[in-house]
Amino acid sequence: MPDLAAVADLEARLGRPLTPDEQARAGALLADASALVRDFTRQEITPVTGDTLVLRPVGVLLRLPQRPVTAVTSVSAVGPTGSVLGALSGWSWDGRDKVDLSCVSPAGSWPLSWTGPLPDTYQVIYDHGRATVPPGIVAVVCAMVLRTLLSPSMTAGMVAERIGAYNYQLQQGTGAAGASVVMTSADEKALARYGPRRFGTIALEAG
Known part of the structure; x- marks a missing residue:
């Protein structure tokens, strides 16, 4: 850094x-x-591109810890074993530090065998930091x-x-x-x- x-x-x-x-x-x-x-x-503090972390939401919100957030690239579901199940669509970023999962739907990579409740952890890839x-x-x-x-x-x-x-x-x-x-x-x-x-x-x- x-x-x-x-x-x-x-x-x-x-x-x-x-x-x-x-x-x-x-x-x-x-x-x-x-x-x-x-x-x-x-x-x-300084710019980081493509930072990857796994978060557990509160309700339908993921709050990103590093500030300021400059972009959110992807949100993926994480299975019980820790493996990434696939990218999601329908999530929204508020332009600050929150990702809303209320409208999430599986993308094409979502495993067809997944029949249980929605995962409780998510992998987020995002950019953050000050110029x-x-x-x-x-x-x-x-x-x-x-x-x-x-x-x-x-x-x-x-x-x-x-x-x-x-x-x-x-x-x-x-x-x-x-x-x-x-x-x-x-x-x-x-x-x-x-x-x-x-x-x-x-x-x-x-x-």
Whole structure:
């Protein structure tokens, strides 16, 4: 997955180019911060094409967990053994995050031997993600990286360092700096709006 911020975003906030030492670490730190943001929000954020997952509906509705949804390619029934029974027709997508199964009918690939009740799980193939990463997410990723990149020590939690007669202090407070990026409570608060909506559809697996 692509990083959620770039070196140029870091330099814009610093007001200067990164030093060679900072450049050497920036790529890995941006990747780490992006991964932490995705884990926290449970959103891929950047565009994904052909994502495949199996969902159990609530009533006749399937709610797609990744946002924003940009296209729904197919909806297929899934049998008791987990095999895909065949594509369905008649479903509708509301243009946001819901697929309505109320008018579903089997397509030609529906097995003629299927005589029981309709399946209770469905495979959905859909596209999702934002063409541009929201500025709020870019800001959090950059903050996480810069706290680490500008730390005077590779020791986590150390915010001040003395060398001879010189004393350098990066910040006051908890000092979430060190060798690795760390997500603070302020970062989590800023990211809360990008997390998944609460709803009843159960995602059983992801492709």
